Amino acid sequence: MKQGRTPVIAGNWKMHKDRDEALQFIYKVNEEVPSNDLVETVICASDVLLRCLVKRQGDNLKIGAQNMHFEEKGAFTGETSPRVLENTGVTYVIIGHSERREMFAETDESVNKKVHAALKFELTPILCVGESLDIREAGTTNEWVKRQVVAALYNISHEEIEKIIIAYEPIWAIGTGRTATPEQAEETIKAIRDVVRELYNDSIAENIRILYGGSVNPGNIESLLAKENIDGALVGGASLDPASYLQLVDAALKKQKNNRC
Numbered sequence: 001m002k003q004g005r006t007p008v009i010a011g012n013w014k015m016h017k018d019r020d021e022a023l024q025f026i027y028k029v030n031e032e033v034p035s036n037d038l039v040e041t042v043i044c045a046s047d048v049l050l051r052c053l054v055k056r057q058g059d060n061l062k063i064g065a066q067n068m069h070f071e072e073k074g075a076f077t078g079e080t081s082p083r084v085l086e087n088t089g090v091t092y093v094i095i096g097h098s099e100r101r102e103m104f105a106e107t108d109e110s111v112n113k114k115v116h117a118a119l120k121f122e123l124t125p126i127l128c129v130g131e132s133l134d135i136r137e138a139g140t141t142n143e144w145v146k147r148q149v150v151a152a153l154y155n156i157s158h159e160e161i162e163k164i165i166i167a168y169e170p171i172w173a174i175g176t177g178r179t180a181t182p183e184q185a186e187e188t189i190k191a192i193r194d195v196v197r198e199l200y201n202d203s204i205a206e207n208i209r210i211l212y213g214g215s216v217n218p219g220n221i222e223s224l225l226a227k228e229n230i231d232g233a234l235v236g237g238a239s240l241d242p243a244s245y246l247q248l249v250d251a252a253l254k255k256q257k258n259n260r261c
C-alpha cells in the first residue's frame with residue numbers, strides 16, 4: 001500500500017445474511033469505521049437488502065451491489081438496472097466477479113459494458129479479474145489477467161478510469177482458505193498497474209486502487225497490505241462477522257496512518 005492511495009476494504013457478502021443479520025452487522029459496524037478519507041469501507045450485499053442498508057448506513061460505510069445489468073431498462077427478467085441502483089443510493093458495484101463469469105456466463109464483453117454503465121450512473125465499479133489454478137500452474141497468470149483488464153477497460157476514457165477500483169482475485173484462492181502469498185499477489189497486481197500505465201499514463205497508474213481478494217482474513221491482511229501495490233482487499237467469508245471485518249479495516253487504518261507519518 002502506497003501513500004496517496006486511500007485503501008479500500010470491501011466486503012462481498014455473496015448470498016449470505018437475511019435482513020435481520022444484515023441490520024445487526026450495520027448497527028455494529030457503522031460507528032466503528034473510520035472516516036472515508038482514511039479508509040474506504042464498503043459492504044456489497046444482495047439486491048433485496050440494499051435499500052434497507054442504504055437507509056441505515058452511517059457517514060462512512062458505503063453500500064454496494066454485487067452485480068447489475070448494463071442496460072438501464074428493458075425486457076431482462078430478473079436483472080437489476082444500474083439506474084435503480086443509483087436511485088436506491090447504492091454507490092459501488094462489483095463487476096465481473098469470477099463466480100459470475102463461471103456460473104452466470106459473464107463475458108469480457110458484458111463486463112466492459114457493465115463498467116461503462118456503472119460509470120454512467122455514478123456507481124464506482126469494483127472490477128474483478130483473476131486466473132484459474134490451471135492458468136497459474138501453466139505460468140501464464142499475468143498474460144491472462146492483463147487480457148481481462150484490457151478487455152474490461154475498452155473505450156474507458158482517462159477521466160473515467162480514475163473512478164474505477166480493480167480487484168485481483170485468483171479463483172483458486174476464493175473461499176478455499178488458500179490465499180495467494182503476498183509476493184504472488186504483489187507480482188500480479190504490479191503487472192495490472194503496468195497495463196494501466198501502458199493504456200493510460202504514469203499518474204493514472206500510480207493513483208488507481210488495486211485490491212487483492214481470495215481468503216483474506218485478519219491473520220493475513222497485514223502482510224498483504226505491506227506490499228507496495230496492494231491497496232486493500234475484497235473480502236468474502238471474513239467480511240460476514242462484524243469483529244473480523246473491523247479488524248481488516250483497522251489493519252488498513254494502521255498502515256495508512258504509518259504511511260502518513
Ligand code: PGA
Nearest residue numbers: 174175214215235236237
Ligand atoms: P473469500 O471471497 O474472501 O471468501 O475468499 C472473496 C471474494 O469472492 O470476493
